Structures are given as structure tokens and as C-alpha cells.
Amino acid sequence: MRNHRVRGIGWAVAVCLTLLAAFPPAAATGAEKLTYRLKWLFNTSVVGDLYADVRKKFAAAGLDVTVKPGGPERDAIKELELGQAQFGVASADQVIRAMAKGSPVVVIAQLFQINPLQWIYRQADPPITRLEDLRGRTIGITYGGNDETIMRTLLAKANLTEQDVRLFSVRYDYTPFFQKKVDIWPVYRNTQGIFIGQKMMDGGEPVQFFIPSDYGIQFVANSVVTSRQMAEERPETVRQFLTALLKGWEEALDPAKSSLVVEMLQEFDKDTPRKQLAEQLEITRRLVKPQSGVAIGVIDRDAWIQTEKIMYDQKQIVKPVHVETALMPGFAF
Amino acid sequence: MLHRRVYQFLIVYSLGLALLLGIKYLLELSNYVIPGPMEIWMTCREVTRRYFADVMDTMTVAIIGQVLSICMAGFIGIVGRQTTWLGSFVKVAAYNVQAYPIVALAPIIFILLGDGFISRLLIAAMICYFPLLLSVLGIMSEPVRDIEHFYRNTGRLRWQLEVKIRAFENIGKLTTVVAGSATLAMAGTIVAEFIAANAGIGYSIRIALYQSDLGKILVALFLIGISLSIYQGLLEWIGAMVRKAWESQ
Numbered sequence: 100m101r102n103h104r105v106r107g108i109g110w111a112v113a114v115c116l117t118l119l120a121a122f123p124p125a126a127a128t129g130a131e132k133l134t135y136r137l138k139w140l141f142n143t144s145v146v147g148d149l150y151a152d153v154r155k156k157f158a159a160a161g162l163d164v165t166v167k168p169g170g171p172e173r174d175a176i177k178e179l180e181l182g183q184a185q186f187g188v189a190s191a192d193q194v195i196r197a198m199a200k201g202s203p204v205v206v207i208a209q210l211f212q213i214n215p216l217q218w219i220y221r222q223a224d225p226p227i228t229r230l231e232d233l234r235g236r237t238i239g240i241t242y243g244g245n246d247e248t249i250m251r252t253l254l255a256k257a258n259l260t261e262q263d264v265r266l267f268s269v270r271y272d273y274t275p276f277f278q279k280k281v282d283i284w285p286v287y288r289n290t291q292g293i294f295i296g297q298k299m300m301d302g303g304e305p306v307q308f309f310i311p312s313d314y315g316i317q318f319v320a321n322s323v324v325t326s327r328q329m330a331e332e333r334p335e336t337v338r339q340f341l342t343a344l345l346k347g348w349e350e351a352l353d354p355a356k357s358s359l360v361v362e363m364l365q366e367f368d369k370d371t372p373r374k375q376l377a378e379q380l381e382i383t384r385r386l387v388k389p390q391s392g393v394a395i396g397v398i399d400r401d402a403w404i405q406t407e408k409i410m411y412d413q414k415q416i417v418k419p420v421h422v423e424t425a426l427m428p429g430f431a432f
Numbered sequence: 433m434l435h436r437r438v439y440q441f442l443i444v445y446s447l448g449l450a451l452l453l454g455i456k457y458l459l460e461l462s463n464y465v466i467p468g469p470m471e472i473w474m475t476c477r478e479v480t481r482r483y484f485a486d487v488m489d490t491m492t493v494a495i496i497g498q499v500l501s502i503c504m505a506g507f508i509g510i511v512g513r514q515t516t517w518l519g520s521f522v523k524v525a526a527y528n529v530q531a532y533p534i535v536a537l538a539p540i541i542f543i544l545l546g547d548g549f550i551s552r553l554l555i556a557a558m559i560c561y562f563p564l565l566l567s568v569l570g571i572m573s574e575p576v577r578d579i580e581h582f583y584r585n586t587g588r589l590r591w592q593l594e595v596k597i598r599a600f601e602n603i604g605k606l607t608t609v610v611a612g613s614a615t616l617a618m619a620g621t622i623v624a625e626f627i628a629a630n631a632g633i634g635y636s637i638r639i640a641l642y643q644s645d646l647g648k649i650l651v652a653l654f655l656i657g658i659s660l661s662i663y664q665g666l667l668e669w670i671g672a673m674v675r676k677a678w679e680s681q
Contacts, residue, residue, distance in 0.1 A: 243639030
């Protein structure tokens with residue numbers, strides 16, 4: 100009898116502990132708990148997001164935000180629908196694909212005004228000054244990725260077909276580029292672009308970049324998204340979140356705070372030398388805030404419409420989704 | 433045997449799909465998170481032919497990889513069955529090779545051997561070889577005393593006969609292990625394609641993931657599952673035939 104009672108109490112304690120672990124009590128501060136899912140791992144591309152978190156911008160706005168890193172297997176838009184996150188970062192192609200399949204996603208800010216996705220090539224190679232110069236080159240693309248869509252659009256714009264160039268399937272390993280098997284290689288200009296460029300420079304081969312936006316291709320990159328329900332039913336929370344986030348971005352990209360920001364980045368990205376982090380930060384600044392007068396987060400409506408058109412022309416979506424209906428710039432400005 | 437494998441797979445796949453659709457409708461999720469039946473059907477019509485060719489490509493590599501693994505495991509199992517220094521050395525070396533996770537080794541393999549056929553084959557063989565080796569070693573190290581005793585006492589027990597006796601007495605176990613290793617060979621090839629290759633169903637799944645297209649992944653899983661079920665059923669059938677032929681001798 101006594102044994103049964105002891106066992107019963109033991110079970111009850113175990114169940115309570117399990118429940119506590121599964122559903123932890125709200126923080127004593129009473130701040131609203133939110134999850135913000137990034138698109139990629141913690142690196143310089145998310146410097147403003149990290150800064151807002153580390154410098155407690157969200158807490159100051161009365162929000163308890165958990166900033167979670169992204170990755171190739173993460174999709175912020177899916178997490179919004181599943182209720183696992185309230186805010187996230189997604190690229191325009193993700194948003195447009197999601198809309199094409201009925202996802203109720205909305206865009207509340209555009210973080211990158213210039214897409215960091217560019218192509219690196221050796222300065223010793225003939226320069227690419229017009230799209231026709233791509234003819235005959237071996238071009239790296241990630242099949243299924245943004246860069247494939249962008250490159251195919253550029254080729255179409257130059258009236259070049261797949262027979263005029265050699266497309267090479269790209270993965271994380273840069274060896275084919277180092278071995279000169281591939282002439283131009285897709286990189287994120289503000290992260291990979293820096294360390295590959297440095298490596299090439301150390302080997303006596305300076306590099307340059309082929310920038311799609313120079314040829315009129317505006318393919319929107321990282322933007323802040325939330326669900327339509329969240330935007331319509333809790334606009335004040337959205338406004339508070341976005342204000343805190345953009346404040347974080349503004350301060351993180353303030354040249355006066357560079358050394359402080361690099362120090363913070365080093366905490367998250369221990370493998371990248373400080374000097375390279377500083378360079379990455381400088382390039383990120385130019386991509387997020389190309390002109391000093393422009394506020395961070397501005398949604399470039401025309402670029403979004405062009406992105407949709409590119410995807411439609413490339414048969415990435417079967418019918419137009421009218422992406423402009425999902426753009427909600429009002430929360431930031 | 434074959435039809436049992438196929439319908440068992442169909443039951444498991446249908447249950448999985450029903451669960452996904454149940455979650456979709458219960459949580460009112462869009463087709464972006466979980467595609468609806470119509471979306472899956474449309475995707476099926478669009479990609480089945482292409483994906484089937486990819487699955488066959490992957491399967492070819494997996495089968496060759498599996499045959500290589502069987503030969504390798506057989507050889508090491510036979511050498512390693514001995515209680516000599518060489519036997520224990522071979523066993524330790526074989527275990528050590530497997531101590532490294534394949535995802536860590538794969539990039540090195542792809543850098544050295546490129547992203548073509550050989551890399552996929554090697555990774556498939558490496559993934560399915562170890563369970564095979566363990567079974568072969570287990571079987572070959574275990575004497576069948578009552579039979580071997582006679583030959584040993586009459587001085588007629590040569591190593592070939594010893595191996596034959598042990599294989600014959602455990603043919604059921606060997607067949608099961610070989611059929612089971614087909615799954616590992618297929619999984620190994622898909623992992624290799626996913627990491628770095630430029631062909632096969634693993635590569636197509638990777639592209640579908642880039643595009644967050646669960647419909648394509650569901651079609652790929654169906655084709656992988658059905659092809660593997662047929663192949664495993666065939667292996668079991670061949671095993672049964674071999675057993676019957678040996679018994680009749």
C-alpha cells in the first residue's frame with residue numbers, strides 16, 4: 100500500500116516535471132514571447148538582427164524575442180504557418196512560391212536593397228562589362244537555387260542559350276573554382292565573397308565581381324515576414340517588433356559603432372578573422388543601405404514586381420501571384 | 433514474397449500520407465507547408481517520368497555498391513573469422529574505417545574523386561558494408577560444431593569447406609542481411625547525391641528542397657520506396673531459390 104503511494108507520488112512528480120519542461124512558465128517580466136527565425140546561420144548577413152537581440156532592443160520595446168538561426172533545412176514561412184515563429188526572414192522567391200501555394204504570408208520590411216548574390220571571377224580573365232561577355236564561359240549555378248533563376252534571366256536578356264555557355268552545378272565546395280574548372284562562381288558578396296576573394300588574393304589572383312543588378316536584374320533578397328493574421332490582428336506588436344529590429348539594424352550599420360559591432364560578431368562567428376568581419380560589415384552596409392538618405396527596411400515595390408515577373412517567365416510559378424498585395428510597408432514607416 | 437513487400441510498403445506510405453493530410457486539414461495549413469491531394473497528383477504527373485529515371489540511376493549505383501560491399505564483407509569476414517593475429521587485425525581495421533561518420537568523409541571523397549559515379553558508388557558501399565560485415569563476421573566466426581567436428585577429426589576440414597558449412601547453416605540469416613543492406617546501399621547513394629553529386633534522385637530531392645516543394649519530395653519517396661520494395665522482394669526470392677537448390681543437393 101505504502102509502496103503504491105510512493106510510486107504514485109513519484110509518477111505525479113515526473114509528469115509535472117515533464118509538463119514544466121514542455122510548457123515553461125512565462126517570464127516573470129510579462130513581456131510578450133515571440134520567435135524570430137532567420138534565413139541563415141549567425142553571420143554578418145544577420146548583423147542587425149543579432150545587434151537588436153544582444154543590445155536588448157526587443158526587451159526595451161516590451162517584447163521577449165528569441166532569435167533563432169536559419170539554415171538550408173529551415174523555412175521561416177512554414178514556421179509562421181505552423182505557429183513555431185511569429186516573424187521570420189525569407190527571400191522574395193520564397194515569399195512568391197509560398198503565395199503561389201496559398202500561404203498567408205506578408206512582407207513588413209526589406210532588409211537588403213541590393214541582392215548580395217553575385218558572381219566572383221578572376222581579374223586576369225577577360226572582364227564582363229556586358230552580358231554578351233558571358234558567352235563561352237563556364238558559369239557556376241546552384242540548380243534549384245536563386246542564382247539559377249537570376250543567371251537564366253541574365254542569359255535570356257542577352258539572347259544567350261545554354262549552348263552558348265557551360266553551366267556547372269555548384270555546391271558548398273569551391274574547389275572547382277580554385278582549380279579553374281569554373282570561370283565565374285556564385286557567392287554571397289558580403290560573406291563568401293570576402294573570404295574567397297582573400298584566399299585568391301593570397302594566392303596571387305585578385306578577383307572581381309559580376310553584379311546582376313548592374314544589368315537591371317533586381318531580385319529581392321532577405322526580407323522580414325510575418326503572417327497576415329498577425330499583421331491584421333496584432334498590428335501594435337508587429338510595429339513594436341519591427342521598430343526595435345530596424346533600430347538594431349540602423350545602429351549595427353552605423354560606421355561609428357563598427358568596432359563594437361565586429362566584437363559582437365566575433366562572439367557568434369569565432370572562425371572568421373576580425374579583419375574579414377570588418378570587411379564583411381562594410382560590404383553589408385552598402386547592400387542594406389546603398390544611399391545614406393534611405394532608411395533601412397524600405398520595400399522596393401518595383402523590385403518585388405520584377406522578381407515575380409522573372410519567376411513567372413522562368414516558369415517557377417504557374418500563374419501571377421500579385422506579390423504587391425503582400426507588401427505592407429506601413430509598419431516601418 | 434514480392435507482392436507482400438509491395439503491399440506492405442503501400443500501406444506504410446498511405447498511412448504516412450494520410451497522417452500528413454490529416455495534419456494539413458486539422459491545422460488549416462496551406463499547400464506550401466503540406467500539399468493537398470490535387471497538388472500531389474499534379475506534381476506526380478509532372479515529375480514521375482523524370483524522377484523514375486533518377487531512381488533507376490540511383491538504384492544502379494546502389495546495387496553495384498551493395499555487390500561491392502557483399503564481396504568486401506565476405507572477404508573480410510572470411511579472413512577475420514580466424515583467431516589469429518591477422519584475423520583480429522583485419523577485424524580492428526574494418527571497424528576503425530567505419531568509425532568516421534560518412535557525412536564528414538563525403539566532402540573529402542568528392543574533392544578527391546569528383547562528383548561523379550565513383551564517389552556515389554564508394555559512399556553507397558561504405559554505408560552498407562559495415563552491417564554486412566558484422567553479420568558475416570558473426571556467422572563465419574561461429575563454428576557449426578556437430579558438422580565441423582566430423583570433418584576436423586577425419587582431417588578433411590579445409591577453409592573452403594568450413595566457410596561453406598557455416599554459410600549453408602546460416603543461409604536464412606545471410607539472405608535477410610543482404611536484403612536489408614539494399615536499403616542501406618540506397619540510403620547511402622541518396623546521401624551521396626544529396627551532398628554533392630549531380631545526378632540521381634538524391635540530387636533531385638535537394639533541388640526540390642531548395643524550392644520548398646514537399647509535393648516533389650513525396651513523389652520521390654514513393655518511387656524510392658516502391659523500387660526498393662521490389663528489389664528487396666527479388667533478393668529474398670533469389671535467397672529462397674538458392675536455399676532450395678542447396679537443400680536439394
